[in-house]
Amino acid sequence: MEHGKILMPGFINADSKVAMSIFRGYFEDVRQNDWVNNYELPAEKNYTEDDTYFASLLSFAEMIKSGTTCFCDSYFNEEATVKAASEFGIRGFVSNVIYRLNEFNEDKLLNLNNEVNKNELLNNYISLNYPEDYTLEELKVVSALAKKYNCLLKINYLETKNNIKVISDKYGKTVTDYLKLGGFFDGKSLLSNVVWVDEYDAIELRSHNTTVISNPISNYKFGTGAPDLKFVKDLGINIALGTGGLGNAGNLDMFEVMRSIGYSQRMLYKRADVLSAKEICEMATINSAKALGIDKYVGTIENGKKADLILIDINKPHLVPLHNVYSTLVYSCSGSDVDTTIVNGKIIMEERELVDINEKEVMKRAINTAKRVF
Amino acid sequence: MEHGKILMPGFINADSKVAMSIFRGYFEDVRQNDWVNNYELPAEKNYTEDDTYFASLLSFAEMIKSGTTCFCDSYFNEEATVKAASEFGIRGFVSNVIYRLNEFNEDKLLNLNNEVNKNELLNNYISLNYPEDYTLEELKVVSALAKKYNCLLKINYLETKNNIKVISDKYGKTVTDYLKLGGFFDGKSLLSNVVWVDEYDAIELRSHNTTVISNPISNYKFGTGAPDLKFVKDLGINIALGTGGLGNAGNLDMFEVMRSIGYSQRMLYKRADVLSAKEICEMATINSAKALGIDKYVGTIENGKKADLILIDINKPHLVPLHNVYSTLVYSCSGSDVDTTIVNGKIIMEERELVDINEKEVMKRAINTAKRVF
Numbered sequence: 001m002e003h004g005k006i007l008m009p010g011f012i013n014a015d016s017k018v019a020m021s022i023f024r025g026y027f028e029d030v031r032q033n034d035w036v037n038n039y040e041l042p043a044e045k046n047y048t049e050d051d052t053y054f055a056s057l058l059s060f061a062e063m064i065k066s067g068t069t070c071f072c073d074s075y076f077n078e079e080a081t082v083k084a085a086s087e088f089g090i091r092g093f094v095s096n097v098i099y100r101l102n103e104f105n106e107d108k109l110l111n112l113n114n115e116v117n118k119n120e121l122l123n124n125y126i127s128l129n130y131p132e133d134y135t136l137e138e139l140k141v142v143s144a145l146a147k148k149y150n151c152l153l154k155i156n157y158l159e160t161k162n163n164i165k166v167i168s169d170k171y172g173k174t175v176t177d178y179l180k181l182g183g184f185f186d187g188k189s190l191l192s193n194v195v196w197v198d199e200y201d202a203i204e205l206r207s208h209n210t211t212v213i214s215n216p217i218s219n220y221k222f223g224t225g226a227p228d229l230k231f232v233k234d235l236g237i238n239i240a241l242g243t244g245g246l247g248n249a250g251n252l253d254m255f256e257v258m259r260s261i262g263y264s265q266r267m268l269y270k271r272a273d274v275l276s277a278k279e280i281c282e283m284a285t286i287n288s289a290k291a292l293g294i295d296k297y298v299g300t301i302e303n304g305k306k307a308d309l310i311l312i313d314i315n316k317p318h319l320v321p322l323h324n325v326y327s328t329l330v331y332s333c334s335g336s337d338v339d340t341t342i343v344n345g346k347i348i349m350e351e352r353e354l355v356d357i358n359e360k361e362v363m364k365r366a367i368n369t370a371k372r373v374f
Numbered sequence: 375m376e377h378g379k380i381l382m383p384g385f386i387n388a389d390s391k392v393a394m395s396i397f398r399g400y401f402e403d404v405r406q407n408d409w410v411n412n413y414e415l416p417a418e419k420n421y422t423e424d425d426t427y428f429a430s431l432l433s434f435a436e437m438i439k440s441g442t443t444c445f446c447d448s449y450f451n452e453e454a455t456v457k458a459a460s461e462f463g464i465r466g467f468v469s470n471v472i473y474r475l476n477e478f479n480e481d482k483l484l485n486l487n488n489e490v491n492k493n494e495l496l497n498n499y500i501s502l503n504y505p506e507d508y509t510l511e512e513l514k515v516v517s518a519l520a521k522k523y524n525c526l527l528k529i530n531y532l533e534t535k536n537n538i539k540v541i542s543d544k545y546g547k548t549v550t551d552y553l554k555l556g557g558f559f560d561g562k563s564l565l566s567n568v569v570w571v572d573e574y575d576a577i578e579l580r581s582h583n584t585t586v587i588s589n590p591i592s593n594y595k596f597g598t599g600a601p602d603l604k605f606v607k608d609l610g611i612n613i614a615l616g617t618g619g620l621g622n623a624g625n626l627d628m629f630e631v632m633r634s635i636g637y638s639q640r641m642l643y644k645r646a647d648v649l650s651a652k653e654i655c656e657m658a659t660i661n662s663a664k665a666l667g668i669d670k671y672v673g674t675i676e677n678g679k680k681a682d683l684i685l686i687d688i689n690k691p692h693l694v695p696l697h698n699v700y701s702t703l704v705y706s707c708s709g710s711d712v713d714t715t716i717v718n719g720k721i722i723m724e725e726r727e728l729v730d731i732n733e734k735e736v737m738k739r740a741i742n743t744a745k746r747v748f
Contacts (some may be wrong), residue, residue, distance in 0.1 A: 021694075022695055023697075024694070024695060024697065024701075024702070024706060025695075025696070025697040025698040025701035025702050025705070025706065026697040026698070027697075027698075028650070028651050028698050028700065028701035028705075029646060029647050029648075029650045029651060030646060030647055031645050031646050031647055032646060035646070058691055058694060061691035062691040062692045065690075065691055065692070066692065217637075220637035220638075220640060220641055221636075221637065221640065221646065221705065222640065222645075222646050223640030223641055223642075223643060223644045223645045223646050223648070224644070225641065225644065226641065249705075250633070250701065250702075250704070250705025250706040251692045251705070251706045252692065253692065253708075256633075259624070259630075260637070262595075263591075263594035263595065263634070264594075264641075266594060266595065266596065266597030267594055267597055267599065267600065268597075269597060270597045270598070270599065271405050271597045272403060272404060272405050272406060272409070272595065272596050272597050273403050273404055273405055274403075274597070276402070276403045277402050277403065315734075315737065316439075316737075317432055317435035317436040317439055317733065317736065317737060318436045318439070318440065318625045318626065318627065318709065320395075320398070320432060320737045320740055320741060321396055321398060321399075321740060321741050321744040322399070323397075323398065323399040323400040323401075323744070323748070324399040324400070324401075324402050326402065327398075327399035327402035327624065328398070328399050328624075330624070331399070331402075331595065331623075331624025331625070332398060332399065332624040332625045334627070334708040334709070334710060335692065335708070336708060336710035336711070337710070359691065360689075362691065363689065363690075363691060363694045366694055366695060367694060367695050370695040370697070374697070
């Protein structure tokens with residue numbers, strides 16, 4: 001029960017949309033369809049590369065200040081996100097979502113690759129929106145492309161019941177079988193925003209080396225539902241955690257993500273001994289590293305690994321006493337308790353001050369960007 | 375979208391157990407029955423008045439630092455809680471829970487009254503544990519006592535399905551009817567830890583002037599369940615919010631309580647337009663004030679009311695931009711964002727520093743207390 005600081009691996013946010021930071025709290029209390037069609041899409045039409053850049057800087061400030069050392073992003077104009085990430089020195093994966101395959105070509109992928117290759121901490125990957133947005137032939141093209149470049153391939157999977165219905169009505173298949181036929185699982189695959197996974201799906205997923213990413217605060221905010229992660233985990237499937245975008249989530253705090261997972265699993269099972277606090281901490285660190293294929297380098301504190309580390313100041317009334325370090329991390333801490341953030345051996349934040357970044361300027365520009373866009 | 379500070383009424387935590395602070399994280403991931411019988415009760419046997427005092431000081435430090443200006447407590451040795459509350463200058467209600475009526479007498483109530491009467495910010499009230507702990511005759515005695523002293527009467531209500539089953543098996547009645555027959559609703563009543571309220575109960579509650587208190591983080595941590603608060607609210611029943619004790623909850627952060635309510639109602643209804651962020655803020659402030667009968671004095675910012683106020687510093691990356699102040703409060707803030715806390719016109723915390731209290735000493739003593747008890 002001595003009180004100092006907790007040293008732990010930095011959080012790995014396995015599913016973000018950093019350029020959505022300026023949407024925070026923009027139209028509250030409306031349903032998901034209404035939100036997407038009447039608020040999100042019209043605002044995104046106004047987005048320039050500069051907007052993406054300034055909005056990304058704001059998210060990286062929030063991430064670093066709440067202990068996230070690696071992100072995995074999927075949005076658009078990600079070349080500007082690369083620029084912002086490079087200024088911060090955060091580790092990450094970027095991807096321009098292929099919303100429609102007819103607007104995409106291999107050059108676009110290579111173009112982002114060129115930017116990413118200038119920074120050893122960044123990687124490019126391929127991300128898709130929802131399975132029903134692509135024909136089987138299109139899925140096969142994208143899956144082959146991911147295999148060709150040996151890169152990650154991500155899609156939003158079983159987020160809403162409507163996603164399931166559309167594929168069933170149109171193709172007479174489960175979403176899982178549809179993706180499988182499209183070759184989605186042939187390479188390194190990731191499934192994000194997962195909610196409605198059932199036994200049939202989960203047993204199929206187990207046979208591929210895929211990862212289920214849960215974005216609880218985004219799902220709960222829209223009321224989409226909570227996946228049965230205990231069941232998924234018991235089958236031996238890797239589970240990683242993310243925040244989703246700030247269109248729906250209210251912050252990028254991975255402590256809150258962990259806490260929400262703990263609450264939701266206990267509520268599903270109506271008991272308190274479902275997923276342990278330690279298991280939840282692993283999901284937000286080493287499991288997310290495994291999902292991204294970087295667990296050899298980060299995700300735990302081990303000899304020979306890169307130093308992606310955070311220090312948490314527990315000399316605070318809400319973190320006293322310290323009976324159980326994992327319980328304190330999952331159920332008592334918040335992002336503001338992170339004191340120091342180190343990425344790849346470099347101190348990015350010390351005693352809550354960003355070392356090389358003018359935080360006030362980042363906020364000011366983001367506010368101006370929000371004024372311009374909305 | 376200008377950025378300064380948000381001024382709002384201080385939070386009113388309508389159900390706390392401040393002397394349980396030293397239990398924070400003590401045995402994680404065990405079921406509720408196991409926890410109560412094998413961890414909570416044995417530790418409480420060791421509790422002295424000094425322990426209660428030092429543990430209460432820690433909770434008040436956490437409350438003030440996260441923007442709570444009024445609490446409503448029910449535990450034991452509350453004379454020591456009065457002493458701690460008086461040192462902090464926090465507003466509150468205290469009560470020694472009547473666990474067994476044969477161990478209680480009117481003098482005990484008057485004894486705590488004597489302490490409370492020395493401090494204009496404090497009140498005494500009567501609290502009970504679970505309905506099944508008392509015979510109908512005992513309930514009548516206590517209800518009459520509450521009426522005699524015109525004080526609040528509180529009980530844990532429909533927290534678990536077992537609470538319902540025991541009353542049904544033993545008396546062939548619903549919990550609501552059992553309490554009604556015991557005269558519980560005849561005076562100023564409060565129902566805490568409410569989870570399993572159904573239509574029959576709710577319509578009955580509406581006919582009395584009672585308040586449903588929800589303790590979401592405590593309920594979710596044990597996996598007990600989430601009440602349908604939209605339904606309760608739509609019937610016109612007052613809903614207040616609390617944290618419960620730190621045996622189960624991981625912190626006393628009312629922002630987290632608000633957020634958890636938002637998530638749970640959206641998850642119950644599978645849609646995002648259920649309870650608005652503004653309505654949730656009201657539950658944590660003015661509705662809690664109504665529950666305690668102090669809404670004439672606090673709970674809103676109004677001419678002639680007492681100044682129980684907090685300032686929230688929104689010049690932080692995770693609180694930029696500010697599209698919707700209620701959304702930011704409910705879904706983005708945490709207790710650490712509170713900059714200044716004022717109770718009854720007196721500044722208790724300024725720029726995150728407690729004005730009259732040595733915070734380090736409070737933490738040190740609480741750690742020593744935890745070492746002694748466990």
